[in-house]
Amino acid sequence: MNRGTFLRLMPLGFALALGIQACDSTNASNASNKIILTGSSTVAPLASEIAKRYEKENPGIRVDVQSGGSSRGIADVRQQVADIGMVSRSLNDQETDLKAFPIAKDGIAMIVHKDNPVGQLTEEQVIGIYTDKINNWRQLGGQDAPITVVNKAEGRSTLELFLKHFKLESPKIKADVVIGDNEQGIKTVAGNPNSVGYVSVGTAASQVQNGGPIKLLPLNGVSASLETVKDETFPLSRSLTLITKGTPNESQQKFLDFAQSQQVHDIVEEQYFVPLS
Amino acid sequence: MSLYRSDRNLVFVLQILSAISGAVLLLIVGFLLLETLPILQEIGWWRFFSDPAWYPTSQQFNITPMVVGTLLVTFGAVSLATPLGILSAIFCQYYAPTALATIYRRLIELLAGIPSVVYGFWGLVVLVPIIGRLHPPGPSLLAGILILAVMILPTVMLVTDSSLTAIPDHYWTGSQALGLGTWATVRGVCLPAARSGLITGVMLATARALGETLAVLMVCGNIVQVPQQVFDPVRTLTANIALEMAYALEQHRAALFVSGLVLMIGVTLLVLLSELIQPQS
Numbered sequence: 001m002n003r004g005t006f007l008r009l010m011p012l013g014f015a016l017a018l019g020i021q022a023c024d025s026t027n028a029s030n031a032s033n034k035i036i037l038t039g040s041s042t043v044a045p046l047a048s049e050i051a052k053r054y055e056k057e058n059p060g061i062r063v064d065v066q067s068g069g070s071s072r073g074i075a076d077v078r079q080q081v082a083d084i085g086m087v088s089r090s091l092n093d094q095e096t097d098l099k100a101f102p103i104a105k106d107g108i109a110m111i112v113h114k115d116n117p118v119g120q121l122t123e124e125q126v127i128g129i130y131t132d133k134i135n136n137w138r139q140l141g142g143q144d145a146p147i148t149v150v151n152k153a154e155g156r157s158t159l160e161l162f163l164k165h166f167k168l169e170s171p172k173i174k175a176d177v178v179i180g181d182n183e184q185g186i187k188t189v190a191g192n193p194n195s196v197g198y199v200s201v202g203t204a205a206s207q208v209q210n211g212g213p214i215k216l217l218p219l220n221g222v223s224a225s226l227e228t229v230k231d232e233t234f235p236l237s238r239s240l241t242l243i244t245k246g247t248p249n250e251s252q253q254k255f256l257d258f259a260q261s262q263q264v265h266d267i268v269e270e271q272y273f274v275p276l277s
Numbered sequence: 278m279s280l281y282r283s284d285r286n287l288v289f290v291l292q293i294l295s296a297i298s299g300a301v302l303l304l305i306v307g308f309l310l311l312e313t314l315p316i317l318q319e320i321g322w323w324r325f326f327s328d329p330a331w332y333p334t335s336q337q338f339n340i341t342p343m344v345v346g347t348l349l350v351t352f353g354a355v356s357l358a359t360p361l362g363i364l365s366a367i368f369c370q371y372y373a374p375t376a377l378a379t380i381y382r383r384l385i386e387l388l389a390g391i392p393s394v395v396y397g398f399w400g401l402v403v404l405v406p407i408i409g410r411l412h413p414p415g416p417s418l419l420a421g422i423l424i425l426a427v428m429i430l431p432t433v434m435l436v437t438d439s440s441l442t443a444i445p446d447h448y449w450t451g452s453q454a455l456g457l458g459t460w461a462t463v464r465g466v467c468l469p470a471a472r473s474g475l476i477t478g479v480m481l482a483t484a485r486a487l488g489e490t491l492a493v494l495m496v497c498g499n500i501v502q503v504p505q506q507v508f509d510p511v512r513t514l515t516a517n518i519a520l521e522m523a524y525a526l527e528q529h530r531a532a533l534f535v536s537g538l539v540l541m542i543g544v545t546l547l548v549l550l551s552e553l554i555q556p557q558s
Contacts, residue, residue: 067523068524069523071526072523072526146413146414148409148413148414153499153524154332154521154529155333155334155524155525156524170334171330171332171335171337175500176413176416176500177414177415177416177498177499177510178499178500178501178510178512178520180494180520184401184495188401188405188416191401191402191405191406192405192409192413192414192415194413194414195414
């Protein structure tokens with residue numbers, strides 16, 4: 001009797017669970033009082049702060065911010081499961097179907113431990129380090145110690161930008177540690193005096209301000225700071241961008257205007273990014 | 278068989294509840310299969326073990342180094358934690374004064390309650406720099422083994438401890454009457470009697486080690502390679518999913534689900550194995 005009942009009940013359990021799952025997927029809202037943003041985990045914290053202020057000033061409107069990488073942002077906007085995408089780079093030639101609305105700028109800085117005597121790196125040296133042609137700090141004028149190369153995981157736009165700037169390919173990189181987010185990268189470099197990594201300038205600068213044992217290296221003689229990112233002299237920088245598919249509708253446009261306006265410059269600076277003037 | 282009406286209602290409710298729990302497992306397996314079927318049909322099983330390397334964005338999907346990494350980390354941690362856990366349970370049960378044993382047991386329970394992210398953080402800021410000074414780079418197979426061993430030690434210790442407690446008193450008195458010493462009794466009587474509990478403890482610990490993600494992700498270095506020595510960094514299947522899932526699309530995403538499926542198959546084999554070596558009662 002037991003087994004028979006169980007078999008009869010099993011499809012019910014399935015149906016229930018499937019039904020629950022079907023409700024789970026996010027759908028782009030047609031209702032004009034809800035805006036969904038997905039994409040870059042670098043932009044997401046900034047976008048959610050902007051969204052909070054926007055919701056406060058426009059009661060009745062909800063802005064949902066979900067993080068998941070720049071490529072996710074682009075895919076979601078194309079499939080219209082999100083209203084606005086967030087990408088931590090400019091759009092490229094294959095992405096002309098999308099409209100870009102830059103909201104801030106950020107740079108990527110090479111970081112080493114504070115006690116490392118090496119004061120700066122040229123682009124050739126960075127390429128040498130990441131392709132394992134240079135593997136001891138002595139070759140760069142530092143101590144006799146092997147270099148611990150910290151790299152980002154596949155699919156992250158910071159890695160993409162780094163590869164593009166140094167004209168490298170992912171399989172050529174010989175890393176010793178692969179990390180996920182900026183914080184983990186900084187912790188790893190702070191804990192190992194012989195390591196080198198690259199993270200967002202803003203995140204690194206805020207860590208230095210709070211006494212973290214790391215330093216940002218100048219690249220090609222240009223110091224890595226929010227100022228050099230702002231005046232566009234720092235070579236490795238990117239714009240944080242919101243994107244839409246085609247022309248945004250009225251409520252989306254209103255949010256985009258707000259995100260690009262002077263009203264949010266203090267939020268951009270609080271998140272250690274550079275506002276666009 | 279005749280049941281009271283209240284019993285019948287209870288049985289009905291219980292049946293529904295267990296059907297739901299069972300359905301959840303089936304649903305997860307079904308979901309994994311559903312997500313992986315397209316890529317398995319398109320490029321086949323074999324490519325996941327024969328491709329030159331793991332560069333999912335360039336269509337290379339070799340997960341073998343991560344399977345090896347997962348097995349090595351798990352095996353290392355279990356072979357460290359098992360003797361430590363069993364011996365400390367024996368100490369607690371038969372040698373320690375009652376007060377000390379109680380305090381010790383509470384301490385181990387506390388160890389079991391520490392969230393894995395805290396272990397990972399501790400590993401990243403304390404353990405990894407120490408290993409880095411011994412033998413750079415620091416994040417390594419060894420760091421993963423040590424962190425996992427500390428994490429699963431309480432499972433082995435507490436399960437062993439409670440199965441030793443469950444041994445009937447007359448086993449002990451009988452052995453004493455035969456003139457056997459404490460160690461002889463523990464080795465010859467208590468451990469064999471608690472064998473099933475010991476195996477369960479080790480299996481639970483192994484399953485936890487296999488599935489642990491965050492701590493391992495933070496201390497292992499996450500390089501996709503078959504390690505040549507304990508100081509080399511490794512990436513486990515779980516860390517691979519956690520690192521790349523949020524950023525993966527299409528085939529890359531499907532390949533991560535294959536990582537999950539392989540892990541699931543591993544755990545299934547583990548459960549079957551424990552059924553096989555468990556003494557039949």
